[in-house]
Amino acid sequence: MALRSRAQSFAGGTLARGMARVNARHPWSHNDHFHPWILRNLPDRRRAALDIGCGEGALVASLAPHFTTVVGNDVDPGMLAATRARCSALPNVTVTGEAWAGLPGPFDLVTMVAVLHHLDVPAALTHVASSLAPGGRFLAVGIAPPRSARDHAWDAASILTNPVIGFVKHPRADRSGPRPTPYPVVEPTLALDDLRRHVEDVMPGARVRHRLAFRHTVAWTRPA
Numbered sequence: 001m002a003l004r005s006r007a008q009s010f011a012g013g014t015l016a017r018g019m020a021r022v023n024a025r026h027p028w029s030h031n032d033h034f035h036p037w038i039l040r041n042l043p044d045r046r047r048a049a050l051d052i053g054c055g056e057g058a059l060v061a062s063l064a065p066h067f068t069t070v071v072g073n074d075v076d077p078g079m080l081a082a083t084r085a086r087c088s089a090l091p092n093v094t095v096t097g098e099a100w101a102g103l104p105g106p107f108d109l110v111t112m113v114a115v116l117h118h119l120d121v122p123a124a125l126t127h128v129a130s131s132l133a134p135g136g137r138f139l140a141v142g143i144a145p146p147r148s149a150r151d152h153a154w155d156a157a158s159i160l161t162n163p164v165i166g167f168v169k170h171p172r173a174d175r176s177g178p179r180p181t182p183y184p185v186v187e188p189t190l191a192l193d194d195l196r197r198h199v200e201d202v203m204p205g206a207r208v209r210h211r212l213a214f215r216h217t218v219a220w221t222r223p224a
């Protein structure tokens with residue numbers, strides 16, 4: 001049983017309820033948490049960027065000052081509307097619901113935050129690799145079910161640090177209660193070790209790392 005589920009059922013669920021209360025009062029986005037990592041790792045050439053599965057568009061807006069053009073892409077009409085509203089004053093941003101694999105590139109940056117597990121992973125990685133310009137970069141933040149001892153150790157660290165990070169990011173308690181996730185979600189099924197193999201097949205030399213916040217990151221630069 002995954003440590004996350006064990007923690008949820010520990011002491012008849014009391015621990016899980018306590019943690020959920022703390023998390024609701026000191027909320028933080030485990031996805032947005034990685035935007036600074038993305039912004040610190042931008043490629044040198046910054047003409048075109050594509051954020052696949054852009055959700056409400058926070059990353060698209062953050063990338064806009066750094067690139068000549070930024071495309072935000074999502075399949076969900078509500079997310080597209082939210083990104084359009086957020087980026088309406090950013091003339092270099094285009095928001096589209098077209099199939100991203102058909103978008104005209106090449107791109108200097110392709111990002112996916114909590115999106116890869118929605119997609120056919122080998123096909124998506126292959127499309128990303130071919131849509132990058134030489135020297136272009138793929139930066140992804142992902143979610144995987146814990147399977148190996150190492151995955152469980154990272155899960156334990158994420159469980160312990162989750163409330164601490166919440167207190168630091170959101171010190172004033174929010175008493176309005178848990179909010180529903182704003183975007184469509186699906187449960188991840190591909191373990192990180194399996195993802196690593198797919199990534200290595202298509203993007204040799206890519207860096208795949210476990211992270212806190214129940215996430216991992218993938219970084220790859222297409223050879224020039």
Ligand SMILES: C[S@@+](CC[C@H](N)C(=O)[O-])C[C@H]1O[C@@H](n2cnc3c(N)ncnc32)[C@H](O)[C@@H]1O
Nearest residue numbers: 031053054055074075076079113114115118183
């Ligand atoms: C978990 S949400 C993450 C949203 C956003 N990246 C964030 O970090 O807040 C996953 C997003 O991927 C989008 N998505 C799912 N399948 C997609 C596809 N085939 N093409 C583009 N977007 C997709 C969903 O509509 C959803 O907005």
